[in-house]
């Protein structure tokens with residue numbers, strides 16, 4: 001099994017990503033760390049605990065991390081995810097408490113404790129916690145096996161500004177620390193996640209599965225509305241589950257090993273992931289930048305795993 005820490009800001013698509021990971025025997029989720037992003041931290045940490053409870057996994061510790069980006073005011077996305085971050089289902093107060101300690105300390109301690117090169121970090125929100133951990137404890141950087149993150153966009157440009165994707169835009173300084181860290185990176189940008197669109201049929205399969213599938217259907221129903229109105233697309237883009245799916249079945253995806261730099265200065269392009277897709281700069285490749293997905297294979301995997309939580 002692969003040991004992972006998921007850093008998240010749930011978010012309906014984060015929720016589905018967490019369910020996919022918790023349902024997958026190939027992955028050992030050492031902990032879930034939460035960050036401010038789609039909604040403020042008090043909601044993202046509560047939402048993560050709600051999701052674990054829905055999955056029947058009260059054993060996975062949930063830590064609260066950074067309430068704001070490294071050096072900027074927080075930007076949130078209630079216009080996409082609703083006021084709670086998890087609109088679309090009946091929410092409840094989770095019965096599992098938050099784990100003691102700060103998410104950044106958990107990341108640092110776990111990487112120091114586990115064998116070198118045995119822990120993969122999976123950030124699916126702004127990169128604040130990961131950057132804080134690297135800044136606070138540079139000795140852990142060389143111990144990370146890989147970072148598999150959802151963030152950025154290149155051909156598909158932005159969703160929060162014309163140039164930037166939300167997770168990178170919220171904390172570009174943190175993203176820069178991660179992208180220049182030297183840790184092997186896999187990046188799942190909007191270019192691929194906008195192809196991971198739910199179909200009506202798939203949502204109905206989820207709804208018929210049982211309580212977990214019904215939660216997924218409720219979330220995707222809600223989440224879909226925004227993209228339909230904004231982009232005219234059919235279905236909800238399952239951004240964050242792409243990161244988990246890449247860990248499980250990388251052969252579902254194709255991309256290029258290229259150089260990706262983060263814009264932290266630009267007046268109009270703050271938070272842009274400048275991806276040297278055509279390799280015109282001579283800058284060293286630092287990321288596997290994914291662009292395509294086998295959509296049918298991805299949804300087969302999702303169906304198989306999510307429905308297993310209802311059995």
Ligand code: BDR
Nearest residue numbers: 011013014124166167239
């Ligand atoms: C990313 O931003 C959030 O709204 C989603 O959860 C996803 O991580 C997509 O840009």
Ligand code: CA
Nearest residue numbers: 011014124125
């Ligand atoms: Ca997210």
